[in-house]
Structures are given as structure tokens and as C-alpha cells.
Amino acid sequence: MSTSNVLLALLESGPAHGYTLKRMYDERFAQRRPLAFGQVYSSLARFERNGLAELVEVELGDGPDRKLYRITPGGVQVVSDWVFAAQEPDVFATSTLFARVSVALLTGRDPHEVLDAQRATHLERMRVLQAERRKAEGSDLLAVTYELAHLDADLKWIEQAGQRVTEGLTS
Amino acid sequence: MTGFIEAADVSLTYGRTTALQGCSLSIDQGERVAMMGPSGSGKSSLLHCLAGVLTPTSGSVALDGHRLETLSDAERSRLRLSRMGVVFQFGDLVPELTLLENVMLPAQLLRMRTRDARSRAMELLDRLGVAAVADHRAGGVAGGQAQRAAVARALVHRPQVVLADEPTGSLDTVNAEIVLDALVDLSVECEAALLVVTHDHQVASHLDRMVTMRDGRVMVTSGV
Numbered sequence: 251m252s253t254s255n256v257l258l259a260l261l262e263s264g265p266a267h268g269y270t271l272k273r274m275y276d277e278r279f280a281q282r283r284p285l286a287f288g289q290v291y292s293s294l295a296r297f298e299r300n301g302l303a304e305l306v307e308v309e310l311g312d313g314p315d316r317k318l319y320r321i322t323p324g325g326v327q328v329v330s331d332w333v334f335a336a337q338e339p340d341v342f343a344t345s346t347l348f349a350r351v352s353v354a355l356l357t358g359r360d361p362h363e364v365l366d367a368q369r370a371t372h373l374e375r376m377r378v379l380q381a382e383r384r385k386a387e388g389s390d391l392l393a394v395t396y397e398l399a400h401l402d403a404d405l406k407w408i409e410q411a412g413q414r415v416t417e418g419l420t421s
Numbered sequence: 422m423t424g425f426i427e428a429a430d431v432s433l434t435y436g437r438t439t440a441l442q443g444c445s446l447s448i449d450q451g452e453r454v455a456m457m458g459p460s461g462s463g464k465s466s467l468l469h470c471l472a473g474v475l476t477p478t479s480g481s482v483a484l485d486g487h488r489l490e491t492l493s494d495a496e497r498s499r500l501r502l503s504r505m506g507v508v509f510q511f512g513d514l515v516p517e518l519t520l521l522e523n524v525m526l527p528a529q530l531l532r533m534r535t536r537d538a539r540s541r542a543m544e545l546l547d548r549l550g551v552a553a554v555a556d557h558r559a560g561g562v563a564g565g566q567a568q569r570a571a572v573a574r575a576l577v578h579r580p581q582v583v584l585a586d587e588p589t590g591s592l593d594t595v596n597a598e599i600v601l602d603a604l605v606d607l608s609v610e611c612e613a614a615l616l617v618v619t620h621d622h623q624v625a626s627h628l629d630r631m632v633t634m635r636d637g638r639v640m641v642t643s644g645v
Contacts (some may be wrong), residue, residue, distance in 0.1 A: 376626030384602065398623060405622040413459070 254293045255332045261321040265306050278389050294319055365412050372401050425450040425614045426582050431480035440466040442637040453615040455625035458634035464618045465586055472584050473497045506575030510587035516560030520570040523559050527578045545573035549603050565596035576607040583608050585617045601627045
């Protein structure tokens with residue numbers, strides 16, 4: 251995920267301070283990894299430098315200055331381009347799991363043991379997600395079902411891989 | 422034998438075809454188990470043996486200590502009717518009856534008062550989001566609605582064992598979630614042992630434990 255494009259997009263709903271942006275990001279997109287303040291402020295500085303956002307006002311206080319940023323038309327265009335550009339599907343072509351199963355095969359270890367352990371771990375995570383899904387709403391529901399669907403796809407591959415290994419990897 | 426419902430060393434052959442070979446499976450009261458495996462691995466055969474619909478060639482199936490193979494057909498049917506609820510992939514409702522009449526059927530066969538049966542059936546149809554079509558004939562409603570009614574019918578008499586064979590196999594993801602959430606919730610309320618046969622890991626992830634079958638054998642169990 252492009253964190254900086256998401257931060258820029260969050261400015262579209264109205265001018266915001268860095269702190270507010272971080273909070274909005276963490277609520278909707280962070281899932282298990284909250285954003286560092288440093289990344290928010292460095293992104294905002296870069297947006298300003300590149301003409302994607304502009305400084306509206308600076309509040310002086312006891313601590314650091316509070317800067318309010320607004321997105322520019324150029325920034326809105328960058329968000330649009332990013333939202334509608336289809337991703338290259340090759341991001342899904344490799345995975346650590348695939349590498350571990352391949353190494354098990356290459357080195358004479360039991361690939362079924364690798365697959366069985368991963369199946370159990372995936373299912374355990376899916377059980378947690380199913381419980382979360384039942385309470386989730388809005389973008390949280392989308393996030394939970396996104397993760398469930400991807401774990402489900404992994405499990406389909408785990409079953410296929412197990413079957414193919416058993417059959418001697420012939421097509 | 423220790424589980425509430427269990428198969429002990431069950432084998433089943435049809436002519437020269439072996440469907441099950443030495444299968445053992447035990448499910449406690451209140452436990453929720455998924456059974457997965459490739460097509461033809463024996464999942465449905467084992468479920469039908471547990472339901473007492475098929476009689477194993479060898480081995481034993483017991484429900485709360487009653488060994489099914491020692492019972493007469495009438496006794497087995499009575500036990501199934503009073504203690505079990507069964508859901509199939511396509512609901513298998515009586516198409517000429519309304520959803521409400523379908524759901525009331527097991528309760529009425531068990532001689533529950535009509536008023537109580539109707540009230541319980543309507544409560545379940547309401548919880549499953551199909552009360553508005555309760556008076557529609559089963560043959561005329563959408564697949565998702567019929568399947569929700571099938572879950573209500575399986576649970577109307579508060580069974581101690583619920584067996585479901587691909588209960589969401591014909592449904593889209595959202596309808597499948599509704600049906601499964603209801604199946605699990607109602608089974609929890611009845612403290613029933615729940616066994617769900619499925620191809621779908623998302624379905625399995627609603628349940629506490631998974632049993633995998635291959636070539637007529639119970640291979641792996643994993644879970645909590």
C-alpha cells in the first residue's frame with residue numbers, strides 16, 4: 251500500500267494537521283501497524299515541496315508549530331491517478347510460504363509438514379477474523395473480509411500444493 | 422467411547438466400492454467441527470453414518486451412548502427426529518409447503534403444541550431474516566432464503582446434534598455468512614454438537630476444530 255498516497259487522499263476531506271491525519275490513517279488503514287509521526291510530517295513536507303498540498307496556517311504554541319495543510323488540484327489529480335491505476339498482479343506471484351515449501355522439497359524435508367503447520371496457523375487467524383467480522387462495520391468490515399479472502403486463497407493453494415506433491419508434481 | 426456422538430472404526434462398502442475405511446471421530450456436546458477433504462473422500466458418507474441414514478458395514482456409531490446399529494429402523498428414526506437436526510446443500514425443503522410450515526414440521530412430528538411450534542418457528546425465521554417470506558412456498562423463494570429456512574428447520578426442536586452437509590455450497594459469500602453465523606449461534610444456544618461438511622476454508626474457520634478426510638479415511642484433525 252502507498253502510505254503517502256493514502257495520506258494525501260485523507261486531505262481531500264478538508265484541511266488537516268499532521269496529528270489529525272495520523273489519527274485518521276490509524277483508524278482506517280493501519281490495522282495492525284500504526285503510522286509513525288515522522289512519516290506523516292516528512293510526507294506533508296514533500297507534498298508541499300511538490301505542489302500537492304499547501305500550508306494554510308501555522309499555529310504557534312508552547313510546543314512545535316501546528317501546521318494546517320490543504321490539498322491542491324495537482325494533489326487531487328495524483329490521488330485520482332493512483333486510485334484508478336490497476337496494480338500489476340505480479341505482486342502476488344511470490345511468497346515466503348512458496349519459498350519454504352520449495353526449499354523443503356529441494357532439501358529432502360517433508361513439504362506436507364510445512365503445509366500442515368501453515369494451514370493450522372492460517373485457520374487460527376481466520377477464526378479470530380471471523381469473530382472480528384461479526385462486530386465490524388464500514389471500512390473495518392472491508393479490511394477483515396479482505397484479509398479473510400486472501401488467507402482463503404492461500405489455503406486453496408496449500409491444498410493444491412499438498413495434492414500435487416503427493417502426486418509427484420506431474421501436471 | 423466418550424464423545425456425545427461418535428463413529429468408532431467405521432467402514433462402509435457399496436458392492437466393490439469402499440467409501441469409508443476404519444473411520445473414528447468423536448464430537449463432544451457443544452463442540453463445533455468442520456470436516457473437509459476432496460470430492461469422493463467419504464465426508465458425506467461419514468456424515469450419513471453419523472445421522473443413522475447409512476449403516477456401516479463394520480464399526481459402530483453411537484449417540485449419547487445409544488449404538489445406532491443395535492436399534493430398529495423405527496427407533497433410529499425416532500432418535501434422529503428427536504435428537505438431531507440435519508441441513509443439506511440444497512435445503513431439501515418440501516416445495517409445496519410454506520417456509521413456516523417446513524420449519525414447523527419436525528416440531529409437529531414431535532407433537533409440540535401447534536401454537537408453540539409456530540411461535541418457535543417464527544422466532545427462528547425472524548432471526549434468520551426471512552420472516553417476511555414465511556408464508557411463501559419453499560419452491561418459490563430464492564436459494565439463500567430457502568437455505569436459511571433449512572437451518573431454522575434443523576434447529577426448531579433444539580436438537581443435541583446438528584449435522585450439515587455443504588450447507589452453504591449453493592450460496593454467495595454474504596448469504597453463506599448469514600447462514601453459518603445463524604447455524605453456529607443456534608447450535609451454541611442448544612449446546613449442540615455441530616458437524617459441518619465443507620470444501621470451503623472460510624466455512625471451516627467458523628468452527629473450532631477441523632477434521633480432514635482422504636480416500637475414505639480420517640487423516641488430520643487440527644484446531645484450538
